[in-house]
Amino acid sequence: MPVTKEAxxxxxxxxxxxxxxxxxxxxxxxxxxxxxxxxxxxxGLLGEARAAEVPKGQLxxxxxxxxxxxxxxxxxxxxxxxxxxxxxxxxxLPTQPAFLVHTGDIxxxxxxxxxxxxxxxxxxxxxxxxxxxxxxxxxxxxxGKAYLARYGKKTQGRGWYSFxxxxxxxxxxxxxxxxxxxxxxxxxxxxGDEQLEWLENDVKGLAASTPVVVLAxxxxxxxxxxxGWGTADAGRAxxxxxxxGSVTVxxxxxxxxxxxxxGNLTLHTAASTAFPQPAPGSAPAPGPMTVPAEQLRxxxxxxNVDFVHGKAGAPxxxxxxxxx
Amino acid sequence: xxxxxxxxxxxxxxxxxxxAQVSATPMATAAATPARVEINQMRFEPxxxxxxxxxxxxxxxxxxxxHTVTDRGRVFxxxxxxxxxxxSYTFATPGEFTYFCTLHPMMVGKIVVKPAGSS
Numbered sequence: 001m002p003v004t005k006e007a008x009x010x011x012x013x014x015x016x017x018x019x020x021x022x023x024x025x026x027x028x029x030x031x032x033x034x035x036x037x038x039x040x041x042x043x044g045l046l047g048e049a050r051a052a053e054v055p056k057g058q059l060x061x062x063x064x065x066x067x068x069x070x071x072x073x074x075x076x077x078x079x080x081x082x083x084x085x086x087x088x089x090x091x092x093l094p095t096q097p098a099f100l101v102h103t104g105d106i107x108x109x110x111x112x113x114x115x116x117x118x119x120x121x122x123x124x125x126x127x128x129x130x131x132x133x134x135x136x137x138x139x140x141x142x143x144g145k146a147y148l149a150r151y152g153k154k155t156q157g158r159g160w161y162s163f164x165x166x167x168x169x170x171x172x173x174x175x176x177x178x179x180x181x182x183x184x185x186x187x188x189x190x191x192g193d194e195q196l197e198w199l200e201n202d203v204k205g206l207a208a209s210t211p212v213v214v215l216a217x218x219x220x221x222x223x224x225x226x227x228g229w230g231t232a233d234a235g236r237a238x239x240x241x242x243x244x245g246s247v248t249v250x251x252x253x254x255x256x257x258x259x260x261x262x263g264n265l266t267l268h269t270a271a272s273t274a275f276p277q278p279a280p281g282s283a284p285a286p287g288p289m290t291v292p293a294e295q296l297r298x299x300x301x302x303x304n305v306d307f308v309h310g311k312a313g314a315p316x317x318x319x320x321x322x323x324x
Numbered sequence: 325x326x327x328x329x330x331x332x333x334x335x336x337x338x339x340x341x342x343x344a345q346v347s348a349t350p351m352a353t354a355a356a357t358p359a360r361v362e363i364n365q366m367r368f369e370p371x372x373x374x375x376x377x378x379x380x381x382x383x384x385x386x387x388x389x390x391h392t393v394t395d396r397g398r399v400f401x402x403x404x405x406x407x408x409x410x411x412s413y414t415f416a417t418p419g420e421f422t423y424f425c426t427l428h429p430m431m432v433g434k435i436v437v438k439p440a441g442s443s
Contacts, residue, residue: 110403139426285365
């Protein structure tokens, strides 16, 4: 029988660093979560066999994030290598994902050579990949022109899009443009009126029973305001999604796993495949965190997302670090 | 304009020539002195810089993280500057420019441009 654990996220309405660390501790153990009606349950400790017990025939996909190809500082001198290890782990999954999603910061400096390097590694998964940009992908002198020319061909506005797969509605939102200078809330990301109006219309005709997955780079809730880890107008986006029975928001940007539940909305930031960042407020500033080499892979990894029938359309999430 | 400034810049660089040039155009000499902003430890240093119109400001990234130099009004904007990369912009007209790093929006700096010839 799977281990049952009424877990962390249930009481995690008020995010604190302690709770975040507990979340990360659980993530590190590789627990498979099933989330139904906002109350998560675990299926069992992650192992190849356990993961294979997830019922077949439903949509499974993988989230990777913050690959930062081109980064070469001591926190990880070779992010292509660790990305390669993540791709190998994906290829070894007993249930192969239908596709990958990449929640931004593909590159470190918005250079074609860095995106080429990412392609070279990721293509070994032989899967379709749905991308959204991080702020590092729109740091060219034309503020995103290079990214949109390469990745934005089938997108709306400045890169947002939606699609349907396995009965699940996916929305890719862009919150890496239009930053304002400043401390506190002034430095938060924004989605902007044009995109928010598009989102409202995009989901208007959907039945409330349709599971929704939202991709964005910066978190759609304020994880830590002094470091700009949030999106100023996220509340408006989430207000359009509240009526759905299952909404799963997958973010990157902060290079660590933090989770939050708000009713039927579950929000999850992801590990990077390149390097960790400090826990909120635990360092003078955010940025690459150098850990002992033998610990680096505990901080890096992928996330497996499985939709299981009969659970209110909610997915089971598996945090899958490169090293336990 | 730029030739005149170049002459003035040389005047500063070459003290033996400086006397005559500085006497002729003392304010242009001040305006032509290139200014430099260091980026280090997630800060622009100096955070606020006052220059004369016509001055070229060069930002140098001495930090481990990449940064951008982005004017709030998008009048000027660098690409992502890797460690040791630099970006220069010549401020032709007076005004006040608030700029920041789009990768780390909490990093904010200011350039105050006075009319050339004012002290």
